[in-house]
Amino acid sequence: MNPAQTDNDLFARHRPRLFAIAYRMLGTRADAEDVLQDAWLRWHQTDQATLQSAEAWLVTIVTRLAIDRLRAAKSERESYVGWWLPEPLVELDERTPETAVELASDLSVALMWVLERLSPEERAAYLLRQVFDHDYDEVATLLGKSEAACRQMVHRATERVQQAQPRFTVPLDAHRRILEKFMLAAQSGQRDAVKALLDENVALVGDGGGKAGAFADVKHGADRIANLFWAAFLKYADDVVYQLVQINGEPGLLRYVCGKLDTALAFVVDGEHITEIYAVRNPDKLAGIPHRI
Template sequence: MPEPTDARFSTADDTQTFAALRPRLFGIAYRMLGMRADAEDIVQDAWLRWHQHADRGALQSAEAWLVTVVTRLAIDRLRAAKTEREAYIGFWLPEPLVALDERSPEVLAEQAGELSVALLWVLERLAPEERAAYLWREVFDHDYGDIAALLGKSEAACRQLVHRASERVQQDKPRFDVPPAAHRRIVEQFIAAARSGERDAMKALLADDVALVGDGGGKVPSFGEILRGGERITNLYWALSKRLGTQIHYRFALVNGEPGLLRYVDGQLESAQALVTDGERIVAIYAVRNPDKLAGVAAAL
C-alpha cells in the first residue's frame, strides 16, 4: 500500500488534513460512481463520519481510514444505483469532468490515476466489488492484503476479482500510448474540420472502424446503437454542419483529463465529447448529451 500522506492527526488540524486528502477521496468516489454529485455526497458523508469518530487521534492513518470509508460507501451507492442504471434509456456514460486548460483544478486533481471516459465506460459493466478491486489494484496500487480487508474476502478471491476485471478492461477499452500533444493536435484538427463542414477533412481524421457512443438519457434524441464506421460518423457531423450552420460552435476542452470537445447549439452546451485516438486518427467518440449531466459542466464554465 502506498505511504500515507499523513500518519496521525488531531482535532486541531483535522480540517486541514481532510482538505489535503479531499482530491484523492473525490477521485476514488468518482471513479467508482461516474457522477460528480454522487462522488461529492460520498466525500461529504465520509467527512461527517470521520469528524464524529470518537478517537480520531488513535487512528494510525487518516488517509487509510478515509480511503476505506469512501470506497465502502461508494460500493453501497453503486449497488443501489445499478437498478436505476439498468432502467436508463440508452447508453450510460459518466458525468464528464471538463476543463479548458491543463492547469485547472479538475485536471490537477488525482492526475496520476486514469480517469478517462473510455475506462469508466468499461468499468460500468463490472460488478461493484470487481470495480473496487480493479481500481484499488490497477489504478491506486494497493496490495491484495488491503483489498481483502476492504472487501472482507480472501486474498485469493481478490486476485480472481482483479484478474477478471482486468481481462474485461483489456478486451473492451481502446488502449493507445499517444503523447498528449499529438492527441490534442488531432482533436483540434477535427474541430477545425467540423467547424468548416469539410467532409473530406473530417473523414481523413476518423478511423475506418471508429465507434461513437451517445448518451442522451432519454432527455434528448440519441442513437440506440453504437454508431460504427468513418463514413457514417463523418456524415453525421457533416449533416449537422449543413443543417445548423452558424448556430453550431465547437470548443476544445479537456474531458476527464484528455483532449475532447464541447459542442454548442445556439449558445447552449449540447454535448461534451471525449475523443480517443491511436496517434493518427480518432478511433472512438463518447458523446454525453444528457442535459442533467451537462448542467454541472455549463455552470463551471
Template structure:
C-alpha cells in the first residue's frame, strides 16, 4: 500500500486555504449532500494545493474553487450508481444545530443550503448542478465555470439556464421570515406532541407533501405522501405507536427552523419544512440512521 506524504504546511500554503475553507466546504456540500464526502473533497483540494507551485497561481481563490468543483463533480459521478440504487427517496445528510442561539459556521450557512434546495439540486444532472451552483450561488464568471467544467462558455450558459428553470419551478413562491417559520413550527410541534390531529391539520396546507428518506435502513414511505389529513395521521400514528416515548426539539436544520424527533431519547428523524401562506406545504423527514449520526442524543 502506498502511503501519501503529508505536505509541509507553511504560511504561504495555509493562509489562503484556511480563509477559503468555509467556501470550499459549501461548494462540496451543495454538490454532494453529505458532510463526510464534502470534507473528503476539501481535504483532497488541500493536498493538491499544498503540492502545487504557488508562484504559477494567479488567484488562489479561483484555483481552489475550480479544483474543489472538479473533485466534487468527479465524486458525484462516481456516486451516481449508488444514488440510482438507493432504496427510496434520497435526501441530504442534514446539518443540524440543536441550540439555535449558537451561530453555525459560515461554511454551512454561507447561502441557501436548505434541504428543499438540495432536494431540487439532486434532480439535476451533475454538470447542471455544478454550473448552477458556481454561477447562481457563488457568483462565478462564466469563464470560470467553463474552466472548472472543461466546457465552452456557451455550453455552460445552457447548463445554467436549464438548471435555473428547474429550480424556479420547484422553489417556494414566497419567502417567509425565520421568526414566522419558527413560530408556526413551534405550534405544529405542540400539536404533534399531543397527537391532536385536528390541530395539526390547521397548520398543514391541503396539498402538503411529505418526503421520507429511510435509505432501506428503517421503514419509510416509498412514495410522496400528499394531503393534510394523511400527514397529520402519520404524526398521530407515531405518537400512538410509542406512547410516552416521543420527544420533539426545535432545531436549525440546514440553516432553517426545523424539528428533531426522538424515540426513547434516540434520534429518529430530522425534519425540514417549507412554509407558504402561513401553512406547511412540504415536509422532508430524514430517517436514515447513517445520516443522523452527527446529531446528539437527547440529554
C-alpha cells in the first residue's frame, strides 16, 4: 500500500475527534477546518515511525494550534459588534454520518457561550478533561503544564461552567416536544401560547455581528420575549416559517422569513419551560445552512 495513502487514512480515521476538539475550542467551522489543515500539513512533515501514538500526537497538535488561534481570535471578538455566539452546527435530519461527531459529548450553544468566558488554556483544559475524558497527566502533557496547574485550571473552569449551566438534564424528546409547541404557537401568532412556554425570567441572547438586526443587551422576561416573536408574526404573517432541526446536537429551530433563512435558534429548557434562547442572525455564521426552504 502507498505510505502516503496509509497516512491519509490514519488522519481521516481521527479527523472527527480532531474536528470536535477544534470546533469546541474555536466556535466556527472555518477556524476548526483551518486548524485541521495546519495539523494535516505538520502530520505529513513528521517522521511518523518515531511516534508512540498517532492519536496523542494529533490531539496535541490540534489543541495547541487551536489555543494559538483562539488567542488571536479573542482580540478580534473584543471588537465584534454585539454578542458573539458560535456558528451553529445544524442537522436537518435526526443524525447524519458527517455530524455524528462526538455528539455524546456536550456541544450545546449554551455551553459554548459559557466557554467564551474562559481563557484559551482554561478552555482547552476543561474540554480535554471534562468533555473528552483525558486523564490529568495527559492534559498536562498536551498543554505543556504541570499536572497541579491543570487540575487548578479545570477546577476553576468547571466552577464557572456549573454556575452558568442549568442544573437539570432534560431528555431530548421532552426538549423537542416543547419546541414543537413553541414553533406552532410562534408561527400562528399565538402570543399567549408562546408566553406560556417561556420561563418568567427567560433570557434571549442575539448575535447579528453588525450585519443583521440584534439586540445590544441580553433581553429578559417572558412578556418581552413573547412580544418579539409576536411582532415577527404581525409583520410577516404567513411569510414566517419555522423548521425543527438539530443544532449542536440538541433540538433547535430555523426561522425563515419570506422563504430565506433569517435566524438559527438554540434553546435551553427545564422540562416545562424555555429558560434561555440563543439567536444567531449573523449571515456569515448561517452560510453553511440551507438558505431557502
